[in-house]
Amino acid sequence: MRNVKNQDAKIGPINKHTEHGEKKEEELVLAAFDLIAARGFEGLRTRDVADKAGVTVATLHYYFPTKEHLIRGVMTIAMEEFRKRRTSFPDAPLRESRTDLREVLQARQHQMSETPKLFIVLLELTARASRDPAIKAIMRESDSNWRESISSNLREGVERGKFRQDMDIPAAAVFLEALTRGRSMLALVNPDAQLDDRVDAEIERWLTGK
Amino acid sequence: MRNVKNQDAKIGPINKHTEHGEKKEEELVLAAFDLIAARGFEGLRTRDVADKAGVTVATLHYYFPTKEHLIRGVMTIAMEEFRKRRTSFPDAPLRESRTDLREVLQARQHQMSETPKLFIVLLELTARASRDPAIKAIMRESDSNWRESISSNLREGVERGKFRQDMDIPAAAVFLEALTRGRSMLALVNPDAQLDDRVDAEIERWLTGK
Amino acid sequence: MRNVKNQDAKIGPINKHTEHGEKKEEELVLAAFDLIAARGFEGLRTRDVADKAGVTVATLHYYFPTKEHLIRGVMTIAMEEFRKRRTSFPDAPLRESRTDLREVLQARQHQMSETPKLFIVLLELTARASRDPAIKAIMRESDSNWRESISSNLREGVERGKFRQDMDIPAAAVFLEALTRGRSMLALVNPDAQLDDRVDAEIERWLTGK
Amino acid sequence: MRNVKNQDAKIGPINKHTEHGEKKEEELVLAAFDLIAARGFEGLRTRDVADKAGVTVATLHYYFPTKEHLIRGVMTIAMEEFRKRRTSFPDAPLRESRTDLREVLQARQHQMSETPKLFIVLLELTARASRDPAIKAIMRESDSNWRESISSNLREGVERGKFRQDMDIPAAAVFLEALTRGRSMLALVNPDAQLDDRVDAEIERWLTGK
DNA sequence: AATGAATGAGAGTTCATTCAT
DNA sequence: AATGAATGAACTCTCATTCAT
Numbered sequence: 001m002r003n004v005k006n007q008d009a010k011i012g013p014i015n016k017h018t019e020h021g022e023k024k025e026e027e028l029v030l031a032a033f034d035l036i037a038a039r040g041f042e043g044l045r046t047r048d049v050a051d052k053a054g055v056t057v058a059t060l061h062y063y064f065p066t067k068e069h070l071i072r073g074v075m076t077i078a079m080e081e082f083r084k085r086r087t088s089f090p091d092a093p094l095r096e097s098r099t100d101l102r103e104v105l106q107a108r109q110h111q112m113s114e115t116p117k118l119f120i121v122l123l124e125l126t127a128r129a130s131r132d133p134a135i136k137a138i139m140r141e142s143d144s145n146w147r148e149s150i151s152s153n154l155r156e157g158v159e160r161g162k163f164r165q166d167m168d169i170p171a172a173a174v175f176l177e178a179l180t181r182g183r184s185m186l187a188l189v190n191p192d193a194q195l196d197d198r199v200d201a202e203i204e205r206w207l208t209g210k
Numbered sequence: 211m212r213n214v215k216n217q218d219a220k221i222g223p224i225n226k227h228t229e230h231g232e233k234k235e236e237e238l239v240l241a242a243f244d245l246i247a248a249r250g251f252e253g254l255r256t257r258d259v260a261d262k263a264g265v266t267v268a269t270l271h272y273y274f275p276t277k278e279h280l281i282r283g284v285m286t287i288a289m290e291e292f293r294k295r296r297t298s299f300p301d302a303p304l305r306e307s308r309t310d311l312r313e314v315l316q317a318r319q320h321q322m323s324e325t326p327k328l329f330i331v332l333l334e335l336t337a338r339a340s341r342d343p344a345i346k347a348i349m350r351e352s353d354s355n356w357r358e359s360i361s362s363n364l365r366e367g368v369e370r371g372k373f374r375q376d377m378d379i380p381a382a383a384v385f386l387e388a389l390t391r392g393r394s395m396l397a398l399v400n401p402d403a404q405l406d407d408r409v410d411a412e413i414e415r416w417l418t419g420k
Numbered sequence: 421m422r423n424v425k426n427q428d429a430k431i432g433p434i435n436k437h438t439e440h441g442e443k444k445e446e447e448l449v450l451a452a453f454d455l456i457a458a459r460g461f462e463g464l465r466t467r468d469v470a471d472k473a474g475v476t477v478a479t480l481h482y483y484f485p486t487k488e489h490l491i492r493g494v495m496t497i498a499m500e501e502f503r504k505r506r507t508s509f510p511d512a513p514l515r516e517s518r519t520d521l522r523e524v525l526q527a528r529q530h531q532m533s534e535t536p537k538l539f540i541v542l543l544e545l546t547a548r549a550s551r552d553p554a555i556k557a558i559m560r561e562s563d564s565n566w567r568e569s570i571s572s573n574l575r576e577g578v579e580r581g582k583f584r585q586d587m588d589i590p591a592a593a594v595f596l597e598a599l600t601r602g603r604s605m606l607a608l609v610n611p612d613a614q615l616d617d618r619v620d621a622e623i624e625r626w627l628t629g630k
Numbered sequence: 631m632r633n634v635k636n637q638d639a640k641i642g643p644i645n646k647h648t649e650h651g652e653k654k655e656e657e658l659v660l661a662a663f664d665l666i667a668a669r670g671f672e673g674l675r676t677r678d679v680a681d682k683a684g685v686t687v688a689t690l691h692y693y694f695p696t697k698e699h700l701i702r703g704v705m706t707i708a709m710e711e712f713r714k715r716r717t718s719f720p721d722a723p724l725r726e727s728r729t730d731l732r733e734v735l736q737a738r739q740h741q742m743s744e745t746p747k748l749f750i751v752l753l754e755l756t757a758r759a760s761r762d763p764a765i766k767a768i769m770r771e772s773d774s775n776w777r778e779s780i781s782s783n784l785r786e787g788v789e790r791g792k793f794r795q796d797m798d799i800p801a802a803a804v805f806l807e808a809l810t811r812g813r814s815m816l817a818l819v820n821p822d823a824q825l826d827d828r829v830d831a832e833i834e835r836w837l838t839g840k
Numbered sequence: 841a842a843t844g845a846a847t848g849a850g851a852g853t854t855c856a857t858t859c860a861t
Numbered sequence: 862a863a864t865g866a867a868t869g870a871a872c873t874c875t876c877a878t879t880c881a882t
Contacts, residue, residue: 021845040337042252046873058847061874116340123337127250130330130398140400166420171408174396175389178409182392186384188340190350198381199388206416210376231862256856267856268864277856441866460757462672466852478868481853536760543757547670550750550818560820586840591828594816598829599805602812606804608760610770618801619808626836630796651841676877687877688843697877 025063027053029073036074037117041124046070075135078121079142101153105180105203109196112184119184147173157207164209179203235273237263239283246284247327251334256280285345288331289352311363315390315413319406322394329394357383367417374419389413445483447473449493456494457537461544466490495555498541499562521573525600525623529616532604539604567593577627584629599623655693657683659703666704667747671754676700705765708751709772731783735810735833739826742814749814777803787837794839809833 031052035044046067050060064070112119129136151173157163187194241262245254256277260270274280322329339346360383367373397404451472455464466487470480484490532539549556570593577583607614661682665674676697680690694700742749759766780803787793817824 024845039341040251042250045871047871056847057873058849058875059845062844062846065874067873120337120340123333123340126395126399127330127333127337130326130333131249136399143396143400144403164415164420166415168408168412171405171412174393174403174405175409175412178392178396179385179389180392181395182388182390183384185336185391185395186353186388189336189346190353193354193384195381195384198378199385202378202381202385202416205374205376205419206412209415210374210419234862255854257854266864268858268866269862271857272863275857444866459761460671462670465850467850476868477852478854478870479866482865482867485853487852540757540760543753543760546815546819547750547753547757550746550753551669556819563816563820564823584835586835588828588832591825591832594813594823594825595809595829595832598812598816599809600812601815602808602810603804605756605811605815606773606808609756609766610773613774613804615801615804618798619805622798622801622805622836625794625796625839626832629835630794630839654841675875686843688845688879689841691878692842695878 021063024053024055024059025073026077028055028060028063028070029077032070032074033077033121034117036124037120041071041128044071072134074121075125075138078118078125079138081118082122082142083145101150101157101207102200102204104150104153105176106200108180109183109200112187113191116188119188123185123188143177147177150176163207166209167207176203231273234263234265234269235283236287238265238270238273238280239287242280242284243287243331244327246334247330251281251338254281282344284331285335285348288328288335289348291328292332292352293355311360311367311417312410312414314360314363315386316410318390319393319410322397323401326398329398333395333398353387357387360386373417376419377417386413441483444473444475444479445493446497448475448480448483448490449497452490452494453497453541454537456544457540461491461548464491492554494541495545495558498538498545499558501538502542502562503565521570521577521627522620522624524570524573525596526620528600529603529620532607533611536608539608543605543608563597567597570596583627586629587627596623651693654683654685654689655703656707658685658690658693658700659707662700662704663707663751664747666754667750671701671758674701702764704751705755705768708748708755709768711748712752712772713775731780731787731837732830732834734780734783735806736830738810739813739830742817743821746818749818753815753818773807777807780806793837796839797837806833 028049032044032049035048035052044067046057046060049070050057053060060070064073125135125139129139147170151169154163154167154169154172154176158165158167158169183194183199238259242254242259245258245262254277256270257267259280260267263270270280274283335345335349339349357380361379364373364377364379364382364386368375368377368379393404393409448469452464452469455468455472464487466480467477469490470477473480480490484493545555545559549559567590571589574583574587574589574592574596578585578587578589603614603619658679662674662679665678665682674697676690677687679700680687683690690700694703755765755769759769777800781799784793784797784799784802784806788795788797788799813824813829
């Protein structure tokens with residue numbers, strides 16, 4: 001517990017690269033991310049993480065005093081990743097409120113099939129959140145941001161007459177968030193039976209009241 | 211590998227009580243279930259399970275040759291539990307197709323708030339399913355059963371004019387399953403922000419087309 | 421920390437052999453004792469202790485939850501050993517007050533040259549006592565017992581006219597304890613220069629006032 | 631092994647300040663000294679020493695190629711300290727043979743209660759000496775010096791008629807050294823029960839034959 | 841003169857599993 | 862049917878030491 005780096009749960013962004021060594025730090029977190037996706041927290045071994053990042057465990061511990069700190073780092077980039085990709089296809093601009101809701105949702109589905117790793121990690125983190133208040137708090141905040149963003153999209157859609165006028169926007173935001181999360185969860189177990197387009201059409205019916 | 215019981219992944223029901231010792235076996239599985247809910251697979255220790263069941267690890271291994279077999283047992287009762295309680299309030303009769311869909315969904319929500327443990331375990335199992343084909347297969351089958359049951363409910367509702375006539379029933383079943391799963395997932399992280407009744411109302415609007 | 425044995429610093433005697441496994445437990449403590457004498461606490465490795473006792477580290481931890489518990493065990497037998505051999509040659513009877521003081525002191529010197537290990541460990545323990553209150557307390561008690569025993573010997577000697585009549589008995593007991601301890605300490609560093617007999621003669625002069 | 635300083639066990643004095651950097655070197659040794667007193671050799675960490683001296687471990691290794699070299703440095707200053715303060719109160723002149731023996735002994739007791747650290751380190755070093763010939767040699771030499779000095783004091787006292795005429799001076803020197811060492815050892819464990827003045831009186835009786 | 845980064849070797853501890861009884 | 866004892870293999874974490882800069 002004597003290293004200076006990452007002493008304090010490092011919640012802020014990680015990719016600053018302002019200091020020397022931040023590069024290796026990120027490599028380690030990414031390696032851990034991949035390994036969690038592949039084997040779960042249960043199967044996460046510091047040695048494997050270090051190997052994957054091309055360093056030794058001692059080096060890993062030079063950057064992260066404990067495994068727990070490393071996991072915090074993984075959570076940070078996972079949330080970051082969600083934030084970044086949430087509202088658009090990977091390379092699209094980030095102007096959220098302008099984006100069409102359908103695009104947002106489709107971006108998510110697209111992301112799901114492209115990078116299922118992120119969703120597996122999200123699942124692992126959610127399970128963890130149920131017993132780790134620190135993780136729970138961060139996920140809660142992330143959820144609330146997403147809901148906020150969806151809400152403003154919905155509000156705009158209602159105002160412009162694209163959606164039903166009687167829509168209960170906060171409830172609809174919860175509704176959409178649950179639906180989206182649920183879809184990604186099911187897709188992990190049975191990717192071939194999700195009837196994506198037809199489910200999208202049902203969402204459309206709900207949004208517009210046909 | 212000298213013990214006889216549970217050699218072969220024991221997928222079938224567990225509470226038959228045909229053999230002697232089935233009682234202790236179930237106690238062990240239930241203890242494991244509770245511990246998974248409390249600490250995740252990550253934190254599951256055979257010794258703790260044995261302690262909780264009032265026996266020693268050696269005894270545990272008499273009933274379950276490996277930890278993996280124990281976990282299979284947990285999965286079995288978890289799925290069993292879902293099947294049993296899926297369509298009704300705990301004590302209601304089990305005639306699925308006759309049950310009103312709203313009741314089914316509300317039963318699930320009710321179950322969620324009453325026994326969150328089950329959902330935590332489900333989450334853990336889902337994460338596991340993404341890397342364990344055996345678990346994946348079982349979850350897939352369970353999903354498909356639920357979907358079947360929901361579908362028949364929906365079909366009946368459409369026929370009787372309770373629901374929209376243009377409903378794409380298979381897609382709607384997926385839709386409902388995702389929504390339900392998503393809701394329980396979110397509730398684990400942030401139980402106070404789920405706007406249950408208002409979300410239920412939105413579901414109603416979608417089902418009926420208002 | 422789940423083993424039942426030695427959970428609680430085991431202060432009582434160790435060689436009861438009433439339970440099964442007490443034998444191995446003692447072997448481990450004796451192995452640790454020897455290794456501390458040979459390499460100090462600094463060089464004490466659980467793996468070496470286990471090897472010396474003919475078991476694996478895992479077995480060591482079956483009996484002693486932590487290294488610290490093992491060390492407590494070592495301290496216990498060290499103090500025991502001092503108590504046992506304090507007042508007489510190894511096989512002499514234990515009737516302390518009857519024993520002549522010269523015999524007591526010579527027994528100690530004899531013990532020193534026969535089993536220097538005990539004194540090395542005592543030195544290590546004394547150093548430890550300066551920072552570990554638990555060890556300090558036990559040593560203090562052991563000291564006080566020795567002083568008590570010496571005092572009664574002195575008292576008897578004075579009464580019988582064997583020693584000076586103006587002797588300050590409590591101070592003389594401290595005096596003798598310090599002298600004895602100091603001699604064993606010096607003997608460790610330079611065994612050939614202790615002039616044992618001549619020092620004994622000087623003690624005699626002090627005791628009798630010539 | 632690229633650093634130049636202290637390659638060869640550096641036994642000589644340390645505070646010559648002839649070279650640049652000797653200052654920092656001494657700081658490191660003093661830091662090590664304090665840490666040994668506080669935690670023993672067992673708990674001595676190069677990183678802590680460096681921290682305490684306000685440098686990094688890398689710097690420590692610039693001055694001391696190995697931990698062992700650092701420890702040698704500590705031993706050197708410890709012995710130095712004993713030599714310096716041995717015969718007098720801190721600020722008294724150093725003409726040993728002129729000093730009264732009682733003063734010498736009282737100086738030692740005074741030193742003990744003022745700077746117990748020195749005695750803890752001495753204890754640690756003595757324990758080490760039993761297995762490290764290099765340390766043993768140095769301690770032996772230091773002992774012999776002290777004995778020499780005490781002897782000359784005793785001789786003078788006998789000649790002047792201050793002490794008993796039948797005193798066996800070499801034995802008495804050993805006697806006094808053992809007693810002194812033993813007293814400091816006991817004082818570490820139980821400072822409140824040493825009856826200092828009364829023990830001093832008993833020493834007086836022995837010295838003078840009353 | 842001084843350091844940040846990196847590491848090899850090893851430390852104590854844990855854990856699922858075995859087996860004689 | 863049940864267990865105490867034992868273990869191999871691994872785990873996370875530590876530490877003195879190195880080296881390019």
